[in-house]
Amino acid sequence: MSKKIKITVDAVVFGYDQESGIRILLVKRKYEPFKGEWALPGGFILESENLEDAVERELYEETGVRINYLEQLYTFGKVDRDPRSRIISVAYFGLVNSNHYKDIRADTDAEDVDWIKIKDLPSLAFDHKVIIEKAVDRLRSKVRYEPIGFELLDSKFPFSDLEDLYGSLLDKPIDRRNFKKKFMSFGILTELNEFAPKKGAGRPGKLYQFDEAKYKARKENGLFFEI
Amino acid sequence: MSKKIKITVDAVVFGYDQESGIRILLVKRKYEPFKGEWALPGGFILESENLEDAVERELYEETGVRINYLEQLYTFGKVDRDPRSRIISVAYFGLVNSNHYKDIRADTDAEDVDWIKIKDLPSLAFDHKVIIEKAVDRLRSKVRYEPIGFELLDSKFPFSDLEDLYGSLLDKPIDRRNFKKKFMSFGILTELNEFAPKKGAGRPGKLYQFDEAKYKARKENGLFFEI
DNA sequence: GCAAAAGTGTTGGGCCTACACCCATGC
DNA sequence: GCATGGGTGTAGGCCCAACACTTTTGC
Numbered sequence: 001m002s003k004k005i006k007i008t009v010d011a012v013v014f015g016y017d018q019e020s021g022i023r024i025l026l027v028k029r030k031y032e033p034f035k036g037e038w039a040l041p042g043g044f045i046l047e048s049e050n051l052e053d054a055v056e057r058e059l060y061e062e063t064g065v066r067i068n069y070l071e072q073l074y075t076f077g078k079v080d081r082d083p084r085s086r087i088i089s090v091a092y093f094g095l096v097n098s099n100h101y102k103d104i105r106a107d108t109d110a111e112d113v114d115w116i117k118i119k120d121l122p123s124l125a126f127d128h129k130v131i132i133e134k135a136v137d138r139l140r141s142k143v144r145y146e147p148i149g150f151e152l153l154d155s156k157f158p159f160s161d162l163e164d165l166y167g168s169l170l171d172k173p174i175d176r177r178n179f180k181k182k183f184m185s186f187g188i189l190t191e192l193n194e195f196a197p198k199k200g201a202g203r204p205g206k207l208y209q210f211d212e213a214k215y216k217a218r219k220e221n222g223l224f225f226e227i
Numbered sequence: 228m229s230k231k232i233k234i235t236v237d238a239v240v241f242g243y244d245q246e247s248g249i250r251i252l253l254v255k256r257k258y259e260p261f262k263g264e265w266a267l268p269g270g271f272i273l274e275s276e277n278l279e280d281a282v283e284r285e286l287y288e289e290t291g292v293r294i295n296y297l298e299q300l301y302t303f304g305k306v307d308r309d310p311r312s313r314i315i316s317v318a319y320f321g322l323v324n325s326n327h328y329k330d331i332r333a334d335t336d337a338e339d340v341d342w343i344k345i346k347d348l349p350s351l352a353f354d355h356k357v358i359i360e361k362a363v364d365r366l367r368s369k370v371r372y373e374p375i376g377f378e379l380l381d382s383k384f385p386f387s388d389l390e391d392l393y394g395s396l397l398d399k400p401i402d403r404r405n406f407k408k409k410f411m412s413f414g415i416l417t418e419l420n421e422f423a424p425k426k427g428a429g430r431p432g433k434l435y436q437f438d439e440a441k442y443k444a445r446k447e448n449g450l451f452f453e454i
Numbered sequence: 455g456c457a458a459a460a461g462t463g464t465t466g467g468g469c470c471t472a473c474a475c476c477c478a479t480g481c
Numbered sequence: 482g483c484a485t486g487g488g489t490g491t492a493g494g495c496c497c498a499a500c501a502c503t504t505t506t507g508c
Contacts, residue, residue, distance in 0.1 A: 004274050005234050007315060047231050047313050051304040075302045075317050077278040086274050088234060090302050090315075160487070177489070178471065202486030203478035387460070404462070405498065429459030430505035 008089045009055045010042030010128070012073065012135035013065060015098025016152040018161070020117050021168045022139075023098065024132060026124075027062050028112035033083050034125030036111065040132070042089065043109075055092045063104060063113045069095040069151040073135055081127045093135045095151035143169050144227045147188060150210040158196040158205030166227065186225055188215040235316045236282045237269030237355070239300065239362035240292060242325025243379040245388070247344050248395045249366075250325065251359060253351075254289050255339035260310050261352030263338065267359070269316065270336075282319045290331060290340045296322040296378040300362055308354045320362045322378035370396050371454050374415060377437040385423040385432030393454065413452055415442040
């Protein structure tokens with residue numbers, strides 16, 4: 001029987017900004033095991049709590065972040081993945097607009113909290129490196145067949161932000177004309193009559209907005225989103 | 228803390244044959260709760276047992292089936308999914324050649340075991356209906372971008388078996404010429420100089436074999452399998 | 455010889471890729 | 482006026498979908 005087996009949840013939360021690219025929200029552990037090492041936010045689930053609620057609670061407790069997109073990633077259950085005892089972790093994968101959490105501060109349970117570039121990960125507690133690798137794979141593939149990238153951007157964004165995001169996610173240069181043609185052909189973006197705030201030189205870009213209602217409607221009718 | 232939370236594994240095992248199409252391996256429960264109802268094979272995991280080992284063990288104990296393809300599907304953890312207590316289930320998704328288990332017999336833990344057509348599912352214990360729906364979705368989409376269908380067929384098969392399988396999985400008629408052209412273009416099938424045993428009228432078909440080594444090699448070189 | 459299943463090529467259209475110049479703004 | 486970033490169209494090739502007749506076998 002599974003009496004002594006415990007369950008945790010862990011969250012791989014992605015953020016994005018132009019300068020740093022894709023980053024992950026990590027906490028520095030305050031307690032043993034792996035005290036002082038970076039780890040994914042997460043923790044034990046309560047007996048009367050759904051898995052998603054546990055993730056959202058732990059995430060908020062440890063980092064102050066409220067997530068806008070969350071999906072289950074994978075369950076990690078190797079016998080020896082935690083030195084304390086048999087602990088199985090249900091990992092989740094989340095997206096937030098990291099501009100809302102620029103100056104993130106450690107809460108009581110963690111020694112430190114920060115956004116860390118995925119190109120630049122430190123060594124991590126437990127099997128969290130493996131979890132992150134899986135999450136990155138998932139993000140990279142999912143973003144190609146579902147329009148989830150918007151969760152990482154402001155709700156109104158210039159088209160170039162989307163280009164940059166996809167370029168950095170897919171890790172290869174994008175043909176701006178083809179990309180725009182294709183993306184617009186899905187008919188899920190609304191072109192606004194507003195312009196991006198000017199930052200330095202260059203022509204200001206028009207702002208766009210993701211229209212989720214339209215996306216859902218087209219999906220019903222067999223739209224294939226694919227980049 | 229998660230002291231009182233228990234963990235089970237469940238297996239959605241798919242089989243296939245020409246007459247019945249896609250079927251799932253189910254057991255009729257011998258004990259409460261849901262005594263006498265059909266359910267997925269599965270059960271509690273042992274403290275020193277990896278998740279996959281638990282699935283394989285439970286599956287063998289309850290049905291005598293040894294799986295050849297197994298992957299994790301999803302973890303179901305709604306607070307009230309089990310009337311006994313808080314039980315979280317890690318569901319797996321498996322494929323076997325059901326010809327090897329034509330006359331399957333109930334073992335000690337189950338009242339009955341059988342292959343049930345997915346078009347014809349009875350009511351099921353727990354949230355197993357939801358689990359199966361998720362597994363079916365996964366099978367249908369996965370078979371389009373990874374060559375896993377062979378696990379359901381004999382190791383040597385006439386091309387028409389593959390056609391029929393894909394037709395039944397994707398639930399739409401297949402253009403035989405285009406399908407064959409495309410599939411052969413991946414270069415992962417070996418054409419043998421043997422012919423299928425004759426069953427009734429009709430010209431006997433050549434036998435083919437999946438060449439996993441070739442598949443892996445081509446995958447390294449960026450082969451995109453996609454049907 | 456007829457019914458059943460296997461084997462086999464070509465063509466047209468649509469989509470994707472490749473590619474370069476002009477425009478609006480800040481300094 | 483120059484540097485920076487935004488906006489935009491076309492042509493060629495490739496891939497995919499559509500489509501039907503012949504061959505081999507059992508009865």
